[in-house]
Amino acid sequence: MRRTLPAVAAMLCLLAAPALPAVLPAAPAAADAPPAVPSDLTATEVSFRGGGGLVMHGTVLTSASTSASTSASAPARSPRPGVVLVHGSGAGVPRTKLMGEAVEFAREGLSVLVYDKRSEGYSLFRRSFSQLADDALGAVATLRSQPGVDPAKVGVWGFSEGGWVAPIAASRSEDIAFLVLVGANGLPPLRQQTWAVAAGLRKAGVAGSLVERAELNLYRTIADGGMFPEPYYDPEPTLAAVRQPVLAIWGTHDLLTPPQESPPVVARALERGGNRHYTFRFFPGADHAAHQSPDGGVTRLPELAPGYADLVGSWAGDVTAGRAPTSGTSGPAPTQASPTVPVEPPAWWESAPMQLAALVLLVVAFAAYPVVALVRRLRRRPPVPATRAARLLSAGGLAAVLGSFSYLFYVVMTGGKLAAPGPVAAGRPLVWLALQALAVASVAATVLTALAWRRSRGTAPRGERVRLGLLLAGGVVFLPWALYWGLLLP
16 A cells, blocks of 8 residues: 555645645644642643654643642652543644643643654655554653652543553553543454545535545545555453453444444454453533534534543543443443445455556646647647547546546545535535536547547548547546546445
């Protein structure tokens, strides 16, 4: 998968140009100014080494009343539990993104370490869950060494992408006492992502080939081109290796992780490994991050779901006191409008290099026809009669190819939660219907051009026969290409 040519990625970036996220935010080279914290909490700035020896920076939050007890004049108290927060996706995500969770968990009696996520080694083309897990382990070691923290009671909390990362860390180290997962996915990343975008399109009223074929195939091509790292990562073997108690939380209106399918997968994996110390909780009216949402998961409010922070604090207190729960699930059933579908790696004939080759051929074949005519006119040579079918094939085919890729990338990058496909009629966006009409017209023009070429091949100049032959080659390749991308399907 990583063997694909850089040109493939360059081609995809070019076509995606205003759609793909151009530049991911970079992590700070040095520690930023300490984040502001409420007066009832104390903040300690820390640095540690993550995967590959990268120096990382974070903040440890602790209740001020608890911290005060560690002074010489204060009565002795039992060391407190701690938790390390692991970010969701994105490069260089600052610790402030999880400060709401950190504050609330600290108020529940935990010492909380939240750190800036790495940007080095994390980009559109490169990502390693294993390396991110090493970052989390570096943070765990740092939190375990903090004054007032019981080193035997430090756990890891992972959100979204962190739901793949945190179990890796837990499976590698007995120093981790417990595991909390929020919006976690038991499915491979590419399967989750294609579902999220498809679900957003369906919510916007889209049906048919755009959502059932084109969106899925585009993601497979992107992944094969190296622009979707870790696409087929299987989290089940790692979850089966987790021995610590697990608290898994989902919002009932999670629009980014399939909330009905993921919990059974997570439970099955834990049970397979003999771990029955897990608690699953669904929070009503909450989104992917278990924050309150007023509109079914589209908008994320700053406030956590009622009872979420209290659950984390009390559950962590119980398990670190030796009262590990047995398996149990509570809360209302989540909403998932459509099931996920398996996403297989593309065969050789549909791989990113083959898609690039087909794209180049189609663009050259369709664009060469008017370019040659323009060159002849500039050189003041007599024009060669052109049929309307040939002109239609050249213009329509080129517009269908470039237009469909541009629209697909736009749809993919605006999909998820609330897609914006434009006006929809009969379950099809008007833009997609127009592209499908161009595709049908181009196929018809291919047939008519072939008939005209056959009639005139004995009388037309050799250069014109070559030009029409190249145009027809593009038309012949366009037919299976358009079928593959759903332009010729309902």
